[in-house]
Amino acid sequence: NAGVMQNPRHLVRRRGQEARLRCSPMKGHSHVYWYRQLPEEGLKFMVYLQKENIIDESGMPKERFSAEFPKEGPSILRIQQVVRGDSAAYFCASSPLGYGEAFFGQGTRLTVV
Amino acid sequence: GESVGLHLPTLSVQEGDNSIINCAYSNSASDYFIWYKQESGKGPQFIIDIRSNMDKRQGQRVTVLLNKTVKHLSLQIAATQPGDSAVYFCAENYGSGNTGKLIFGQGTTLQVKP
Numbered sequence: 001n002a003g004v005m006q007n008p009r010h011l012v013r014r015r016g017q018e019a020r021l022r023c024s025p026m027k028g029h030s031h032v033y034w035y036r037q038l039p040e041e042g043l044k045f046m047v048y049l050q051k052e053n054i055i056d057e058s059g060m061p062k063e064r065f066s067a068e069f070p071k072e073g074p075s076i077l078r079i080q081q082v083v084r085g086d087s088a089a090y091f092c093a094s095s096p097l098g099y100g101e102a103f104f105g106q107g108t109r110l111t112v113v
Numbered sequence: 114g115e116s117v118g119l120h121l122p123t124l125s126v127q128e129g130d131n132s133i134i135n136c137a138y139s140n141s142a143s144d145y146f147i148w149y150k151q152e153s154g155k156g157p158q159f160i161i162d163i164r165s166n167m168d169k170r171q172g173q174r175v176t177v178l179l180n181k182t183v184k185h186l187s188l189q190i191a192a193t194q195p196g197d198s199a200v201y202f203c204a205e206n207y208g209s210g211n212t213g214k215l216i217f218g219q220g221t222t223l224q225v226k227p
Contacts, residue, residue, distance in 0.1 A: 004156075033215070035217075041219065041220075042202055042218055042219045042220050043204075043215075045214050045215060045216065045217075048214055056214055058214075091156050091157070093215075101147065101159055102215065103159065104157045104158070105156050106156045107156050
């Protein structure tokens with residue numbers, strides 16, 4: 001049973017471009033969470049999704065950020081018109097239930113130049 | 114606001130000694146707590162968890178203690194090894210509404226000296 005898979009591991013974008021981060025949850029997991037981690041800081045919750053539904057997006061910036069978890073395929077975190085402040089590690093986690101232990105992927109490190 | 118925080122940013126211990134990492138939380142409604150270990154360049158790795166109806170839980174070389182009176186959580190690592198060197202985060206899960214949303218503390222860096 002493969003773990004949570006995130007790709008790409010590293011992503012470089014110029015200011016103004018779009019960044020698309022992908023997350024495939026563990027097999028059998030229908031709950032996905034996205035977190036952002038700035039250097040030397042803890043992880044900050046962004047959004048919680050179930051298949052085809054956004055359950056909690058209280059940590060998502062109001063503009064430029066969006067997330068989806070379609071019926072088929074991976075969850076996508078999309079950042080439009082990236083700025084340097086978006087540079088961070090973005091982690092995805094999944095769980096079989098919407099409560100309790102969540103398993104994390106290795107993260108995508110976004111660098112905006 | 115509500116937050117989870119760690120008392121010390123860096124802890125340095127001798128190999129073989131026991132380590133204690135502390136965490137304070139402020140949301141009295143939290144009912145589930147998790148300790149994660151994060152090595153450089155990797156994602157957080159689950160270590161141990163504890164529910165609010167427990168005071169103590171033991172794993173392999175690790176013990177988590179929960180003091181709800183003072184809203185304090187600690188992680189004890191017995192016979193610390195070089196492979197334990199990492200950043201350790203406590204996280205709380207509100208659980209209300211079944212969201213599974215985690216609130217992480219800032220992290221404590223554990224350095225193990227050979």
